[in-house]
Amino acid sequence: MTVAWVFPGQGSQKIGMAKQIENLPNTKERFNYASEIFERNLFEICELNTEPTNPLIDLNNTRNTQICLFLVESILLDALKKKGFKPTYVAGHSLGEITALYCADVFSFEDCVSLIKERSQLMVNSGEGSMAAVIGFDRNQLDLLVQKIDDIVIANDNSSSQVVLSGSAEALDDLSREISCKRFLKLNVSGAFHSPFMNEPSSKFSEYLKQIKFNNPSFPVISNYEPSLCSDPNELKIRLEKQMCNGVRWRETMDLMAKDTDLHIVEIGPSNVLSGLGKRHLKDVKISQVSSSDQISY
Structure with a gap:
């Protein structure tokens, strides 16, 4: 094993x-x-x-x-x-x-x-940027939005149904308004890690x-x-x-x-x-x- x-x-x-x-x-x-x-x-x-x-x-x-x-x-x-x-x-x-x-x-x-x-x-x-967790989403839509919106990346590609994004606060807000998902949760962190x-x-x-x-x-x-x-x-x-x-x-x-x-x-x-x-x-x-x-x- x-x-x-x-x-x-x-x-x-x-x-x-x-x-x-x-x-x-x-x-x-x-x-x-x-x-x-x-x-x-x-x-x-x-x-x-x-x-x-x-x-x-x-x-x-x-x-x-x-x-x-x-x-x-x-x-x-x-x-x-x-x-x-x-x-x-x-x-x-x-x-x-x-x-x-x-x-x-x-x-x-x-x-x-x-x-x-x-x-x-x-x-x-x-001290720069922020992070947000996205749960229950369409992968193709997410990938297209990450490509389209500046100053945002997938920081933690955790599974097919959960990722964490890093980017500027404005970019995260823009993506949150466009994506269809079960949850979009801003994280209390000190920067845009990874x-x-x-x-x-x-x-x-x-x-x-x-x-x-x-x-x-x-x-x-x-x-x-x-x-x-x-x-x-x-x-x-x-x-x-x-x-x-x-x-x-x-x-x-x-x-x-x-x-x-x-x-x-x-x-x-x-x-x-x-x-x-x-x-x-x-x-x-x-x-x-x-x-x-x-x-x-x-």
Whole structure:
């Protein structure tokens, strides 16, 4: 059987996700290490039940979301590995691609923490554009509108029935008035992620990545920028450099996985965002979820 481990990105975070793994090995140590680097209590941020007045302690703030998700996902995947589980290949959605590269031993936990601090800060400071989710639409109509309207791209091609667009606020408003869909939902984000609006932060991120050593992966990685199995560390580096200003091609990633007739997709993370996409987009595929210390198996 082909086993694909997949790691979600922003949008899958939830209050209580750190508590679900607090008794796993390395949880306290890893949260403490990252909290020192980020200069805030990340475990506490994962557990705050009240609406924070300070954005620096808000789990939904990109600065916190990305590192907290990585911590939870990395702790869960290492617990699976310790039990003898391993994937045939890995993939991650946006931030999850960094977790996938960590899982494949391309770089260390410490490198990931520093890298995510740089990435999240650059994305928060981008400050341009916005994003919107579109659900239940005609693909041909959407593609024509994206081609017709300037300053708009498909940022997350999540499935045949769900995409996220990035662009200027005006362009998104124009498209919302023309498209026929079930839902058009503006997202509360700090910029137009995975689009040309991110060219400048993406360029700075590429410079930062030059400092990071990419090791040979232990198993193939499917990247967001180019959804194909890759085991070349130099190519994986190029793909990660291009990820921030290009779309997440998750629909194509699922289609690639589905070429395996005997496939088991295991989502490792706090919620079932990718599992839900897989169940709606794919047929006759086994999908499991690993999100807490109670279920370190599949």
